[in-house]
Amino acid sequence: MTKILTRSGLVLLAVAVGMYLLLPVLVVIPMSLSSSSFLTFPPKDLSLRWYQQLLDDPTWGRSAFASLKVAVLSAMISVVLGTMAALALVRGRFPFRNAITAVLLAPLIVPYVIVGLAVYIAFLNLGLTETTLGFVLVHTCLGVPYVMINVASGLVSVDRRLELAAMNLGSGPVSTFFRITLPLILPSVLAGALFAFITSWDEVVTAIFLSGPELTTMPVKMWSGIRVQVDPAVAAVSSLALLVIVSTFLLMGAVKLIRKIVGRRAALTINEGQ
Template sequence: MTSRRIVRGALVALAVLTALYLVAPVFVVVPMSFNDSAFLEFPPQEWSLRWYESYLEDATWIDGTVNSVVIGLMVTVASVVLGVLAALAMVRGRYPLRALVSGLVLAPVLVPYVIIGLAVYAAFLRLGLTQTTLGFVLVHTALAVPFVVINVSSALVRFDRHLEMAAMSLGAGRISTFVRITLPVIAPSVLSGALFAFITSFDEVVVSVFLAGPDLTTLPVEMWSGIRVQIDPTVAAVSTMLLLVTLALFASAGLARALRNRHLDRPA
């Protein structure tokens, strides 16, 4: 028993050290965002909020932020609807080529984003969907749906279907059973998938570069443009804000997952 605890403690310590090694460099940008110099310096010689003020006073940054939020919210709604339906079909469906369909649904996670960007640009250029909100929503939804499917599928696999059978035996229809019985149980997984979908859309830059332009751009594309020619320290301030938002959303996703596991493990 003692040896097991030692091994477990060693593994936990190794996991923590590995996580710190991977994540710690990301937080270097935080003190750099409070630098008063016109160049990125670490550690800062003088502290200032000038680059946060630069972000708030620049219409280009604000427009990119608003576009990212609006597109992210639209993508979240579309991804949740499509992802929940796809997860139901993948977990409970019985149809030919089921494995192939499942692979196609999850393919955007496996295919390099550069390839997706090139293909989407070639197709959307002919359809007139570049530099449009609809084009961004369609592409980001395709990238975000797999994360909803993965989260919801894991909940559906563990879901006790006797609850649905009991509801239907008492006269409830399939839709009513799903809305009143199934959906409340898998709701934490749906919420977790929605958060991942929003993060996927809000932080996406590789594919967005192919679709963005003077008429419509997103915050990550603006950040990429800010470091392509010369480094604008405003990027450090924006990166810090994005880091905080992403951490908050991931913490919310972790809380939703914990609630899901507690709900699913609760005896009926």
């Protein structure tokens, strides 16, 4: 009886937390369907005029494409660098490892305002402001710690004997990584890539310092729409967050499925080698 009550309490708590997190999105959706020229809730009349404005205004499309391009590129680079850093920190033995770990995790601790100001001063002299390369470099630095943490936790749970068995059977370090280690830590890598992508896609503080007429990301465009004028089109953009939520749940399901598949393939690879 006590276990049932405890489980029911945890379920209710999870539902309450989920509703608390989803409530802002659920409020924004009706606001985006309002025909009023101001943000109102509840809406008096329903209309799709603000979604139509998003389609008609090319600046929103350019901002969305710029954010998507920067987020994809920075996530890809973050995965490579974060995975390499996690391998070095977990498998390697070298001096000042704790200090290096602290440096790699510094973007999670240092306020983004300080990072944005420092990056702006440095990139202004290098001509990297309002450029895709500048955004990718900054967002990669912000995304690497998330990948490193996820991959490191995955590596700790990997049975080292599987890698040693593969190398004893003649597999080289690179081949062992791609055939044994990477399949086992792939869910962690995908989780880190997701965090890096979301960090880049949602980042606004450093983006404000780097944005300009030549390049403006979606978060900066939304911030301008609220700060300069209360544009209800921002609510229409925010309501698209539901697509991100649905995609996240689908990715989580795919990660679980991939974990089962790659685990079986790794075991089959070891058995075939023996």
